[in-house]
Amino acid sequence: MDLTYTEEEEEFRARLREWLHQVLPGLPPRPAPDDWPGRRAYDLGWQRMLYDAGYAGLHWPVDAGGQGATPTQHLIYLEETERAGAPYVGANFVGLLHAGPTIAAVGTPDQRARWLPPVLRGDEVWCQGFSEPDAGSDLAALRTRAVRDGDTYVVSGSKIWTSHAEVADWCELLVRTDPDAPKHRGISWLAMPMDAPGVSIRPLRTLAGSTEFAEMFLDEVRVPVANRVGAEHDGWRVTMVTLSFERGTAFVGEVVACRRTLGQLAAEARKNGRWDDPVLRRRLGRLSAEFGALWRLTQGNVSEAQRTGGVPGIGGSVFKLRYSHARQELYDTAAAVLGPDSLDLAREWNLDRLSSLSYTIAAGTSQIQRNIVAERILGLPKGR
Numbered sequence: 001m002d003l004t005y006t007e008e009e010e011e012f013r014a015r016l017r018e019w020l021h022q023v024l025p026g027l028p029p030r031p032a033p034d035d036w037p038g039r040r041a042y043d044l045g046w047q048r049m050l051y052d053a054g055y056a057g058l059h060w061p062v063d064a065g066g067q068g069a070t071p072t073q074h075l076i077y078l079e080e081t082e083r084a085g086a087p088y089v090g091a092n093f094v095g096l097l098h099a100g101p102t103i104a105a106v107g108t109p110d111q112r113a114r115w116l117p118p119v120l121r122g123d124e125v126w127c128q129g130f131s132e133p134d135a136g137s138d139l140a141a142l143r144t145r146a147v148r149d150g151d152t153y154v155v156s157g158s159k160i161w162t163s164h165a166e167v168a169d170w171c172e173l174l175v176r177t178d179p180d181a182p183k184h185r186g187i188s189w190l191a192m193p194m195d196a197p198g199v200s201i202r203p204l205r206t207l208a209g210s211t212e213f214a215e216m217f218l219d220e221v222r223v224p225v226a227n228r229v230g231a232e233h234d235g236w237r238v239t240m241v242t243l244s245f246e247r248g249t250a251f252v253g254e255v256v257a258c259r260r261t262l263g264q265l266a267a268e269a270r271k272n273g274r275w276d277d278p279v280l281r282r283r284l285g286r287l288s289a290e291f292g293a294l295w296r297l298t299q300g301n302v303s304e305a306q307r308t309g310g311v312p313g314i315g316g317s318v319f320k321l322r323y324s325h326a327r328q329e330l331y332d333t334a335a336a337v338l339g340p341d342s343l344d345l346a347r348e349w350n351l352d353r354l355s356s357l358s359y360t361i362a363a364g365t366s367q368i369q370r371n372i373v374a375e376r377i378l379g380l381p382k383g384r
Contacts, residue, residue: 005072005076006072009070009072009073009076012073012076013076013080016055016076016077016080016081017080017084019053019055020080020081020084020086021084023049023053024084024085024086027046027087028042028045030042030087033209033210034209034210034211036091036166036167036211037167039090039091039167040091040125040167042087042090043087043089043090043091043092043122043125044091044092044122044123044125045122046086046087046090046122047089047092047096047120047121047122048121048122050122051120051121051122054067055067055077056120056121056122057096057100057116057119057120058073058074058077059071059073059074059077060100060101060104060116060120061104063112064104064112064116065112065116065117065120066104066120071299075252075298075299078252078253078256079256081253082253082256082257082260083256083260088253088257089253091125091164091167091168092119092122092125093163093164094125094126094127094128094163094164094168094172095119095124095125095126095170096119098126098128098172098242099115099119099126099128099170099172099191099242100115100116100119100120100126101241101242102172102189102229102238102241102242103115103116103191103229104116105241106229106230106238106241107229110226111191111229115170115191124169124170125164125167125168125169125170126164126168126169126170126171126172127162127163127164127165127168127170127171127172127194128161128162128163128164128171128172129144129159129162129165129171129172129173129174129192129216130142130159130161130172130174130239131159131160131161131162132144132157132158132159132160133158133160133215139174139239140183140184140187140236141183142157142174142175142176142187143157143176144156144157144158144159144173144174144175144176144218145157145175145176145179146175146176146177146188146190146223148177148225148232149222151224151225151226152222152223152224152225153175153177153188153190153222153223153224153225153228154220154221154222155173155175155190155192155198155218155220155221155222155223156218156219156220156221157175157218158215158216158217158218159173159215159216159218160204160213160215160216161204161213162201162213162214162215162216163212163213164212164213165194165201165203165213165214165216166201166203166211166214168194169193169194169195170191170192170193170194171191171192171194171216172189172190172191172242173189173190173191173192173223174187174188174189174190174235174239175187175188175190175235176188177232177233177235178233181233184236185233185236186233187233187234187235187236187239188228188230188232188233188234188235189228189229189230189235189238189239189242190223190227190228190229191223191227191228191229192221192223192227193223196221196222196223197221197222198218198219198220198221198222199216199217199218199221200216200217200219201214201215201216201217202214202215202216202217206354206355207354209345209351210355252298254323254327255291255294255295255298255323256295258291258326258327258330259288259291259292259295261330261334261349261352262284262287262288262291262330264348265284265333265334265337265349266284268337268338269281269284269337272337272339274336274337274339280333280336280337283329283333283336284333287326287329287330287333290322290326290329291326291330294319294322294323294326297318297319297322298319321370327356328356330356331349331352331353331356332353334349334350334352334353335349335350335353338350
């Protein structure tokens with residue numbers, strides 16, 4: 001992994017920085033957190049601007065509609081957009097960082113042509129239908145059934161933690177197509193239209209007051225067999241591709257954001273007098289080193305994904321495990337910096353502190369990540 005920048009990469013940084021300087025002042029105000037139609041329109045509008053400027057799907061392969069940028073250019077893009085305060089992917093999160101890369105890696109030419117351009121153009125939003133109420137962290141224990149009926153699957157069951165279901169056009173959906181197979185087999189990965197008859201959504205309100213995910217109920221929903229990504233009953237393998245992206249590269253922009261937050265916390269501590277506390281200064285210093293190391297790990301994961309055809313490796317579990325806890329520690333430190341103001345949800349960082357509690361659960365719990373690291377990286381025997 002080469003951590004230096006070439007002249008061409010620095011020129012790319014300069015062009016991107018200038019473009020951001022020109023377009024960001026003209027963006028409309030960000031919608032309120034609970035205005036999901038407004039947030040969808042805002043996020044899709046920003047995605048369209050990226051597409052028109054040639055920055056959409058920057059690191060996606062050219063044959064998937066992307067720009068085929070190098071890993072370093074991708075990281076420069078993340079650094080510069082975060083430093084400039086550009087919008088994050090928002091409602092486009094699942095399509096751009098989960099479903100889209102999965103379809104690009106595993107889908108047929110027809111599937112890639114149908115679903116990838118609308119994601120890149122900012123025309124369609126995806127949600128994730130993986131978790132279920134009775135499966136817990138054991139994703140392979142899912143029960144949502146898909147019974148084949150000619151050229152369609154008839155799907156019944158329920159999902160929970162369905163990210164962005166309220167405003168989604170499509171859902172990356174895991175279903176059981178062979179109930180008699182071992183639980184890691186007999187699963188299929190479907191692209192389900194959210195306007196299909198039989199789909200109903202019930203938003204769930206989080207501790208932070210957000211409704212960014214929901215319960216989803218499926219009552220004999222008909223999904224074309226042509227919408228299956230990968231072979232029938234081979235959905236677990238496809239799911240591992242999706243989770244590789246979710247754990248390995250989907251969080252990279254957030255690492256940059258956390259490093260920026262650290263600088264802001266230090267500035268706030270100097271302003272309100274808490275900088276005189278040596279324990280607090282040590283916490284900030286240790287977190288600075290922690291996120292610096294996570295950024296280097298991110299660079300390694302992105303570079304590895306490029307070398308192996310675009311799919312991140314199991315090193316993503318190492319990153320996800322440590323990042324989840326480091327993010328929680330970051331916002332616990334923010335509470336120490338804010339003091340009594342840490343109880344005011346209108347103050348910056350306090351809602352982020354509440355949302356950070358979910359990071360040791362989302363994208364695979366920390367316990368699951370430890371098992372992956374132990375068994376697949378360290379070669380330890382499976383627990384009994």
